[in-house]
Structure formats: C-alpha cells, structure tokens
Amino acid sequence: MARRKKTPQLATGAQMVHVETADGAGRLGGGWLLVHGLPLVTPAIGCVVFAILIVLAHAKWGGDPVWTPLLSILFLAIGALVTFFAHLSAGPRVLLRILMVVTGSLATVSLVLGLVVGMGPIWPAYTLCSLIVWVLWVIWRGTKYAGAAPGAADGAGSPLLDAIKAAKVQFHNPTVDERGVVRAKVVTQDGGTLDGARALMPALAAHAQAVPGGTNLAADATRAGVGELEMPTRDNLAIPGGIPWPGVDATLFGALPTEPFALGEYQTDLCLVRLLGNYDEDPDAEDVAHIKIGGVTGAGKSVCARLVLGSLSIRRRLNIIGIDVSKELQTYGPVAAALTWVITDLSEARRVMKRLRKVITGRTSHLAGEGLDRWAPRSSLNLLLIWVEESSDFAALGADYEHLLGKARSAGIMVVSSLQRITYKAMSTDARANHTAGICFGVDSADDAEYVLPAPALAAIGRENLPTWGVSRRGYSYVAGMGVPPKRWSSMQRVYNPTAQQLMDTVDAGAPFRDPMDAVTAELFGELFTQRTYYTGPVWGTRTTDPAPKPALAGPASTASAPTTVPAMRSAAPQMNQESDMDEQAAEETALEREAMQEALQDSRREHLGEDARPEDLADVDPNTVISGVIVSTNDDEDDQDGDGEEAEQPAKPEMSTEEAQRVWDMALDTWYREGRTTVRTADMYELLQQVGRARRFLYRQTDRWTELECISARPDADGWDLIASPLENAGRR
Numbered sequence: 203m204a205r206r207k208k209t210p211q212l213a214t215g216a217q218m219v220h221v222e223t224a225d226g227a228g229r230l231g232g233g234w235l236l237v238h239g240l241p242l243v244t245p246a247i248g249c250v251v252f253a254i255l256i257v258l259a260h261a262k263w264g265g266d267p268v269w270t271p272l273l274s275i276l277f278l279a280i281g282a283l284v285t286f287f288a289h290l291s292a293g294p295r296v297l298l299r300i301l302m303v304v305t306g307s308l309a310t311v312s313l314v315l316g317l318v319v320g321m322g323p324i325w326p327a328y329t330l331c332s333l334i335v336w337v338l339w340v341i342w343r344g345t346k347y348a349g350a351a352p353g354a355a356d357g358a359g360s361p362l363l364d365a366i367k368a369a370k371v372q373f374h375n376p377t378v379d380e381r382g383v384v385r386a387k388v389v390t391q392d393g394g395t396l397d398g399a400r401a402l403m404p405a406l407a408a409h410a411q412a413v414p415g416g417t418n419l420a421a422d423a424t425r426a427g428v429g430e431l432e433m434p435t436r437d438n439l440a441i442p443g444g445i446p447w448p449g450v451d452a453t454l455f456g457a458l459p460t461e462p463f464a465l466g467e468y469q470t471d472l473c474l475v476r477l478l479g480n481y482d483e484d485p486d487a488e489d490v491a492h493i494k495i496g497g498v499t500g501a502g503k504s505v506c507a508r509l510v511l512g513s514l515s516i517r518r519r520l521n522i523i524g525i526d527v528s529k530e531l532q533t534y535g536p537v538a539a540a541l542t543w544v545i546t547d548l549s550e551a552r553r554v555m556k557r558l559r560k561v562i563t564g565r566t567s568h569l570a571g572e573g574l575d576r577w578a579p580r581s582s583l584n585l586l587l588i589w590v591e592e593s594s595d596f597a598a599l600g601a602d603y604e605h606l607l608g609k610a611r612s613a614g615i616m617v618v619s620s621l622q623r624i625t626y627k628a629m630s631t632d633a634r635a636n637h638t639a640g641i642c643f644g645v646d647s648a649d650d651a652e653y654v655l656p657a658p659a660l661a662a663i664g665r666e667n668l669p670t671w672g673v674s675r676r677g678y679s680y681v682a683g684m685g686v687p688p689k690r691w692s693s694m695q696r697v698y699n700p701t702a703q704q705l706m707d708t709v710d711a712g713a714p715f716r717d718p719m720d721a722v723t724a725e726l727f728g729e730l731f732t733q734r735t736y737y738t739g740p741v742w743g744t745r746t747t748d749p750a751p752k753p754a755l756a757g758p759a760s761t762a763s764a765p766t767t768v769p770a771m772r773s774a775a776p777q778m779n780q781e782s783d784m785d786e787q788a789a790e791e792t793a794l795e796r797e798a799m800q801e802a803l804q805d806s807r808r809e810h811l812g813e814d815a816r817p818e819d820l821a822d823v824d825p826n827t828v829i830s831g832v833i834v835s836t837n838d839d840e841d842d843q844d845g846d847g848e849e850a851e852q853p854a855k856p857e858m859s860t861e862e863a864q865r866v867w868d869m870a871l872d873t874w875y876r877e878g879r880t881t882v883r884t885a886d887m888y889e890l891l892q893q894v895g896r897a898r899r900f901l902y903r904q905t906d907r908w909t910e911l912e913c914i915s916a917r918p919d920a921d922g923w924d925l926i927a928s929p930l931e932n933a934g935r936r
Contacts, residue, residue, distance in 0.1 A: 245339040249332035252309065253325075256316030264317055274314050281310025301338050308335060361405075369402055370394025373431065382436040383470050384410065388419060390427040399429065404666055406433065413437045413694075415667050415678075416469055420689030432693070434469040444505075444677050444699030450513055450708055456715040459520040459585050460487075462685055463513045465506075466677070466697035473695040476685040477514075477585070477616060481578035489576050490585075490611040491683050492636055495620040496654035497643025497669075502677040503620050504533045506641060506697050507591055512705040514587070515540035516712030521584045521719050525551050526591040533591050535742035536705035540712065542719055543734045549880045549917075550730075553926040555602035556915045557730055558615075562606070564726040565613035577614025584720045586615045607636035624653040639683025644671045655682050655691075662692035669694075706740050728927055733878065863894035867904050871913065872928040882914060883922040 263269040285306025292299040308331045315324050366373075371394050376386035388399055400419050407417045413434045422428040439445060445467055454461055462476040479487020497503050511534070514520060521542040524534050530546040531538060538544055545551050565583055572581055588606075607617055617637075623645075624634060634653060642654040651668040652660055659682035660668070669680060677699060682691040724731050858866075867890055874882065891901055905923070908914045914923040 245336040246332070249335065252312070253316075253321065253328060253332075256313055256328075257321050259313070259317050260320045264320060270318060273317060277313050277317065278310060281306060281313065285310065297342055301342055304338060305335050365402055365405060369398040371396075371399040371402070378435075379470075381438050381470065382434060384412075384431070384433040384435060386431045388429040388431050394427070396421050396427060396429050400662075400664055403664065406431075410435055413469065415669065415671075415694050417667070418662075418693045420662070420692065423688065430689070432470065438469050439467060439678070439696040445696055447509065447698035447700035447704055449704060450516055454513075455516045455712065456518055457516070458579050459514065459517050459587075460579065461517075464698070465509065465513075465681065465684075466679075466695045468690070468693050468695045473681060473690075473697075474685070475510075475681065477587070478577075479685070481574075481576060482580050488685060490614065490616045491639045492607055492611070492617045492619070493684065494624055494634070494637040494640045494654050495618065495643075496622070496624050496640070496650065497645055497679070498622055498672050500673040500676065501643035501645075502679065502697055503622075503643055504591075505677065505699055506643070506679075507533055507589065507618075507620060508537055508705055509698055509700055511537040511540060511589065512700060512708050515709045516715055518715050518717050519579060519584050520717070521586050521723070523554075523586070523588045524591065525554075525588065527551055529591070531741060536702040536740075537709055538737045538741045539706075539739055540709045540716065541736065543731070543736055545735070547880075549924055552602070552915065552917075553880065553924050554727075554730060555606060556912060556924070556926050557727055558606050558610075559602070560912055561723060561726040562609045562613045562615065565615070565723060566609075568722050569612075569614065576612065581614065582720060583614055583722060584717055586613075586723065587618065588615060589618045589620075591620045604630060604633050604636075607633050623650055641679055641681050641684075642669055643677075643679045644669050644673055644675055646670065646672055655680060658682070658688065659691040662688075664692075667692075702742050706742060710740075728931060729875065730926070858894055858896075860896075860900075863896050863900065864904065866890070866894050868929040871908065871925070872930045875925055875928040880925055881917065881922050882925050886922075 259273070263273055285303055288302035288306055289299055292302050312324070312328050312331065316328075321328065370391040372389050372391060374387040374389060376384060378384050388396070390396060390399065396419065403417045403419060406412075407414070410433060413436065416434040416437070418432045419429050420432070422430070448464075450463065454463060458480065459477045460480040462474040464472045465475045466473045476488075478490050481487050481489075495503050495506060511522065511524075514522065515537060522540065523543040523545065524538075524541040525545045526533055527546060527548045531544075534541060534544060545554060565586075568583060569575070569577065569581060574581055577583065577585055588610075606615075610617060619629065619633075619637060621629070638656060640654045640656060640659070642651050645651050645654075645668075648665050648668045648670055651670070655663070659680065663680060669675075669678065671678070677696045678694055679697060680691065680693075681695060719727075719731065870890055871882070874886075887901060887905075891898065894900070905914065908929055909916075911927070911929055913927045913929045914925060916923055
C-alpha cells in the first residue's frame, strides 16, 4: 500500500523556534559569525565603500562650475532628511538615536567635501570619523547582546524571549528533523519548574506556526526539572481519508495478548499499545487496566474499536465479549467472527452482568489456586476482554457494572467502555475512577476530555491543548495507559483507518490461532454461554433472519465448553416471530380480562363497605398489582382467617407440601430457561402460585431464594424479573 512521501525539507511557511541555549552561544538557525560577527564588521565595510563612491563622484563632477554646486546642495538636503528620519526611527532608544545622528551627519559632510576637493585633502579626517562611527556601532551591538536595559540600548526585547527568561527555563541543543519536528532539551534554572515551561508552549507554538495541539513537553522520569520539547512545524498526519492501516505484523500471529501492536502514528513515530504486560517475564509489568474511550459521534471511536479488535483477532489466550445494545453490529460487523460472544440485547446484557459476579469469584479463586495474584500467561485461564461499545444504558446496568469494574482486574478480566460523553449521568464517579487508561478523541468541551483521560495525562497536555476539535480532526486523539510511556501521554496521535475488507481478511487469517473459551470460565457462565450468539464468518453487509436452534442441554450439571464446529451463525433469540405474535395477542386478551375483573372487584368492595370504604381498602383489589416486584394475592379472606389483620402462615391448599410446591416452581423455571425465555412476568408467578395453592409468603420466599441462587434479577425498568439461570443447575453448585 502506498504511503506518503517524507520530504527532507521544511514545509513552506514553517519557522524555526528561536530560543536561548544553555551557554548563550547561539540560537536556532544560523552560525555565530553570521549572527554576531557580521554586524560588527559591517560599519567598516560601509566606510570603505563610501570612500570609493566619494572618489568616483569627485572624478565625475568635481570642479564643474554647474554640477558641483548643484550636487553639493542636493547631497546636503538628502543627508539631512535621511538623518532626521533615522533619528525618528530610533524611538526611545537614546544610544541608537545618537548613533544615527552622528553617522548621518559625518557621512553627509564627508560626501559634500569629497565632491568639492576630493579625498586627498580630507582622507585623514575621513579615516578618523570612520573609526569613531565603527566604535559607536560596536558599543551599541555589545550593549544589546549584553542585555542592556530597555531605553539604554534597543528598548523592549522579544516578548517570547522575555517570557522564557521569566519562566527560568533554558533550551539546549535544538534540532529539526526531516519531518519538520523541532526537538530541544529543556532544563529549569533555580526557581523554575516544568509547569512554568509548559505555560510557554502556546506562545512557542504560535511563534513557530506549529501544528495545533501537537506541542509536547515530556518530563524526564529520572530527573526533576528536566524534559524534552517536541514541536511539529507541519502536520505529518493530515492525510485525506485518514492514515492507511499497514495491517498486522506477520510476527504477531499466534502471539500472546501481552505483545504490543500499532494503534496509529504520532508526528514522529508509531503509537504502540498493548493490553497488559507479561507478568511471567517481569513482575513489575503493567497489570490489567480498564480503558475509557470518549469522543463525539464521528470522531473515530468506532474505527478505533474495529482496529483494536482486528489487531487482537490473531492472538491466542484471549477471549472477547462484545456488548453493543445501541448499534448492534454496526461497529462489530467486520470483526464479529473474532468475538467469542456478541451481545446486542439489553436484557441479555443485564443477565450477563449478574452472572459476572459469579464468574469473577470463580476465576479469582482459580488464579489463587494456581499461585497467582493476577493473570499471567502461565495460567490455565484465558485473558477475558469485555468491550462495551456505544451504550447509553450504562446507568441501567447499575451496581453490577460497578462491581465488574471494581473486581474484574484481579480475575484477569479487562473492560473497555466506549461512550460519547462519560458524565456522571452515564457512568458513576467510582466507575470512571476504575478506568485507569483512556483514549480521548475530539470532544466539544474540555470538561468532556477530563472525564476520559487520567489526571497525569491532563496535567501534561494542558487544558488549552485538550482535543476540543469535535469531528473536524477525525482520528486524532490522546492515548494514556495501554503500555504507552507516560512521556507520550501528552503527544497527539492519529489512529489508522483500516478498510472493512482488511479487517475481515485479518479475522479469517487469525482463526487458527484464536483459542476457545477456557473450560473454567465457560462453566461459570453456564447455559448463558452455551446459548450465546456468536459468528464464524463475515457478517458485514449480510443479514440472517432465521437463527439456528439451540443445542439440547445434558442436564442440571452439564458443563458448557466452547464448541469446535459451529454453523455460520448461532443465536440465542428466545422466541420465533410467530410465538412473539401469539404472546402479544395473549397479553392483550389477558389485559382486557384483568381490567374487567378489577372493575368487578372494585364494585363488589364498594357495595360491601359502603360509605366506610377508604382508598387503602380499594388499593389491593387488582390481583396483579406489583409492589417492589412482588405480586399481591387476592385471597385476602383465606390468608387472614383469624381476622386479626395478619396473614396466616398455613397454605391455602394443604394437599401439596412445601417441598413439593418448591419442586414444582423450580421445574417450571427450569423449563422456561431451557425454552430460551429471558424474562419472567408477574402474571407467570401468579399462575404458579395458584397452581400450587400457596399463600403469597411462599412467593416471597421463592423469589428471595432464586435471587440468592442468582437465577433471577428484578428488572428496574419493567415488570418482572430477568431469567439468568436454572435453579436446578445452580442449586447443586452452592
């Protein structure tokens, strides 16, 4: 693939940054003789050239009765006028005014006398005056370079130079490379800090016409007060359509997830990232760190997601769960076959989050049994990456998502959260704090960037350089964490822009190297994993309408493992379209019947209570009224047989024992779970309650027991519960 050419010269209009070096001996762009020596000899050269002009003028017009007096008057007028304007141009600089007046006067007198009498009679006086003028110029230049006070020398100095001196910072050994990047070593003087030097960066960048946001002053990790300045004077990343992706490195096929890969390019070199370090090789290697990805729509988040997932599709010892309940396969499409599990349904996402509590506990215990306090390649578990993409429902996942972020790292589980604005409305403060790495694309305000990047990165970048360019610079971003050295956190980079075909080809090529889910994690997920949605071929631009049937379960204690042969697509859709239509029709009929029954009960209660009826007496006449997720029974007289206002503990129908009733309920829930149902409605519970002939306290006890077994979870946004697991499966594991 063709790449852009690198030209050795600076772009048109690019300027060097002129800053003082440590010894004050030179500046960027020019040798000492050219900058300092030439002005000292210029007056002497001028005097010699002026003498030659006088000799030529006398030989041409001297002694002529007409031209000699006319030219004398003309030279006097011109000399006086030039001297006057030179005096005005010197302004408040006293020494320069004196120098201009003396030089102009002597030059005018010498020219007129030489025209009339020639150089012979006046050469001694001319030589003496030339020496006087030369000395005065040398004195003026000397006082200027010695830093004479304004008013005594050249008045007000360079504002940028004055700011550098005030910040007490020096720039050493400045250089410019073939890409137009200025580099210099930065050293603070007594009383100066690197923070003061960073405050100069906007002025330096403006003076050099540098790339906006590209200036970087990275601190030395081993020495305080020392850093390195990097300032691009042209944008090497400004390529229409983005930077083409060169593809994955051939040496990374089958590599561990600890190996780095290229995410994009800085102005100077590649941006290499990795998920975590290799703990087996280096005990101080980076541990699992959750990642936040933020930026407005169109800034490049989806491109980054596909690029990272495509780069990881050739790795072993890694499993990826992709969650996107907003855009489904719009982001994951080209790389869907590389994901072990694809979740696009919010209800399924909630059930997975509930089950992850159990998965985290089980994986942590397993790692402890292997003698590991964190995930390492020698573990029998695979690294688990959960990528939550473009979800506006972080808040709906609530405490389960926070628990995942807080506990997952010790279990070898990494979470990537991608969102347009990661504010407190979408993600709690604790959840954001648990993301210690970040990639920030273009945002609308500096506050949005502060939600994404960690504090050290924000301090190094500076608030004035935060990526508030929105969508105008697609793909440009800052990367902190992910194995990027801290000195690079304030360097702007641009992610590669891969094509869909590149990604699909890479995913296909990586299929032989990708490992299935490890048996421990698969068993902890249970039937949720067995009934998952996953793909084994390209899905970008294709649509599948009829999902494949689910496999039959071996029994309550069945162990789920990653399949070795699978169809092109397997889906865990709970119902067919026909079944959905029938359910909707039945729900409508049931709703009408309940409404009629409620009106009949209300009329009956009013007839019996008469004027003594109170609002609370009529509040519980609906047999399906939900109070905190629990149905209220209508068998009030049977539950309160002693008339003391309290519910009786004895069952309404004693023919069935408590153990038998519990067995009926467990088998019913198990049947629903095996059928692929994902939710349990309040009406379903009521029907079971009538079937076993029990009081509503039995319902309380069963829902509490199922919640403890992690079989169901109350739905915060709708009536009923999420069905997570079978009680027959989980009861034997506790």
